[in-house]
Amino acid sequence: MTERHTDAGVETDRGPGDALERVRTEPRAHAAAVVVAVGLGLVATWIHWLGLVVGGTLVGLLSPTLPRAIGGALAFGLLVLVAFALSLGSSTGAVLEMTPVVYVTTAAALGLPVVGALSRAVV
Numbered sequence: 001m002t003e004r005h006t007d008a009g010v011e012t013d014r015g016p017g018d019a020l021e022r023v024r025t026e027p028r029a030h031a032a033a034v035v036v037a038v039g040l041g042l043v044a045t046w047i048h049w050l051g052l053v054v055g056g057t058l059v060g061l062l063s064p065t066l067p068r069a070i071g072g073a074l075a076f077g078l079l080v081l082v083a084f085a086l087s088l089g090s091s092t093g094a095v096l097e098m099t100p101v102v103y104v105t106t107a108a109a110l111g112l113p114v115v116g117a118l119s120r121a122v123v
Helices: 016-025 027-047 051-062 066-096 099-121
Strands: 003-007 010-014
Touching: 016 027, 016 051, 027 051, 027 066, 051 066, 051 099, 066 099
Parallel strands: none
Antiparallel strands: 003 010
């Protein structure tokens, strides 16, 4: 649904696509939206591992280009890994010794957000 607004006597259509374009191009709006997207992605990841895809999708949709979407998704995945390591507390060392599990965890934390960020190629 689009709304009609008049700017200096000229009618313009403003819809969801215009808001997304504004968030992608204006630095202040982009920064605020990315902070919200990362926060939502972290909460979703804390609830279920598919939150990695959700977080990558949110960060990717806010990015102006596909390469920046993939870079943002990788950064989100690294942030999730750091948050996970911090949540382990004193048992971090023991978990790092579980090499097959650590490989899967790292691959999932970096790969799943990138899969979500590929939605930027569609939108």
